[in-house]
Amino acid sequence: MKLRSQWLMLTGLLAISIPAVADDQLGPRAGKAYLTPGMAIYRAPNGEDLRIGPAIGFGYMVNRELGLELLYSEVSVDHQGVIASRYDSNMDRQGRDAELIWANALYKVGRFGNFQPFTLFGVGLTEIGDSTDTQINVGAGVFGEINRRLSLRADLRAVHSSDEGGFEPFAFIGLTASLGKIAPPPPPDSDGDGIADPNDRCPNTPQGIAVDANGCPLDEDGDGVPDYLDECPGTPIGAAVDAKGCHFEDEEAISEEVLIEFDFDSSELRPNEYGDVRRIAEFMREHPQADAVIEGHTDSMGTDRYNQRLSQERARALLDRLVDVEGIAASRISATGYGESRPIASNDTDEGRQRNRRVTGKADGTRMVIRMK
Numbered sequence: 001m002k003l004r005s006q007w008l009m010l011t012g013l014l015a016i017s018i019p020a021v022a023d024d025q026l027g028p029r030a031g032k033a034y035l036t037p038g039m040a041i042y043r044a045p046n047g048e049d050l051r052i053g054p055a056i057g058f059g060y061m062v063n064r065e066l067g068l069e070l071l072y073s074e075v076s077v078d079h080q081g082v083i084a085s086r087y088d089s090n091m092d093r094q095g096r097d098a099e100l101i102w103a104n105a106l107y108k109v110g111r112f113g114n115f116q117p118f119t120l121f122g123v124g125l126t127e128i129g130d131s132t133d134t135q136i137n138v139g140a141g142v143f144g145e146i147n148r149r150l151s152l153r154a155d156l157r158a159v160h161s162s163d164e165g166g167f168e169p170f171a172f173i174g175l176t177a178s179l180g181k182i183a184p185p186p187p188p189d190s191d192g193d194g195i196a197d198p199n200d201r202c203p204n205t206p207q208g209i210a211v212d213a214n215g216c217p218l219d220e221d222g223d224g225v226p227d228y229l230d231e232c233p234g235t236p237i238g239a240a241v242d243a244k245g246c247h248f249e250d251e252e253a254i255s256e257e258v259l260i261e262f263d264f265d266s267s268e269l270r271p272n273e274y275g276d277v278r279r280i281a282e283f284m285r286e287h288p289q290a291d292a293v294i295e296g297h298t299d300s301m302g303t304d305r306y307n308q309r310l311s312q313e314r315a316r317a318l319l320d321r322l323v324d325v326e327g328i329a330a331s332r333i334s335a336t337g338y339g340e341s342r343p344i345a346s347n348d349t350d351e352g353r354q355r356n357r358r359v360t361g362k363a364d365g366t367r368m369v370i371r372m373k
Contacts, residue, residue: 027143038174290365312337
């Protein structure tokens with residue numbers, strides 16, 4: 001079989017330019033067959049000179065690293081070796097073609113820029129004239145990326161002959177082309193966040209930061225500060241925050257009030273008023289800084305002196321209930337009687353006088369509230 005004309009045709013076809021693009025694989029692609037035309041440099045067992053001849057390989061990449069391939073080459077060699085003289089003692093010492101048919105396993109190792117190193121190991125047959133020799137070859141080489149389909153290839157091997165023994169050199173230089181449809185390259189992702197640049201609304205995201213479908217750093221609480229910078233996660237929606245994602249707080253005045261009426265000439269709390277007492281006590285427990293002011297009052301029946309004392313007793317009744325029953329500290333409560341001096345209704349009617357027989361209690365405090373945007 002003569003390869004020279006076929007080799008020239010194949011190398012011409014494979015040299016058609018395909019725009020070079022980035023890819024994470026170099027050389028033949030995983031799951032693809034590939035064709036490798038080139039030139040072989042070979043010395044026959046016990047030969048004297050290195051000779052050059054055409055060669056062609058066909059292979060298949062089982063995965064990203066492992067490939068299986070066949071290599072065929074014709075090289076005109078000298079006949080100083082034992083193989084040739086053993087089978088053809090009358091032939092002259094001129095050159096004769098050696099045909100090499102080898103099966104190899106190729107394994108990609110590492111990567112250096114646009115270069116992909118690989119190792120080789122295989123077995124095969126070599127025919128020189130009427131003789132056939134079984135050979136083992138082992139070596140290493142490199143693919144140089146031209147584009148996603150086409151690569152330069154060079155490898156160097158040591159060849160061991162089962163008949164002649166010893167090791168002879170073999171080198172191959174050529175092109176490697178992946179066959180079949182090649183998937184388009186993935187779009188660029190400059191910041192490496194997994195979102196292609198055309199769809200990335202937040203380019204230049206720091207490495208290792210979790211992003212959403214738009215390529216923007218996650219912001220679980222929606223405060224505008226990405227999670228990786230947020231020192232106060234869980235901020236309420238709509239809160240005004242600083243650069244660290246922490247919300248601002250404002251002080252707000254709060255209060256709780258009760259109004260309790262009394263029977264005529266009485267300073268005893270009615271049982272139906274206990275709920276109001278409990279309400280102001282709960283407020284004071286929830287806000288430990290809150291203090292309460294109690295004011296006692298009467299209607300206009302009786303003397304000013306008597307009403308003054310009665311209003312004080314009424315104020316004291318509410319204070320005692322808060323302290324003795326509800327457990328509020330007495331230091332947080334002030335109680336004052338105002339007699340009949342501060343009516344809220346007319347003392348000319350029964351209804352008016354009932355409204356004036358009263359105690360008011362008011363607890364004032366403050367709380368911190370989140371400032372909204």
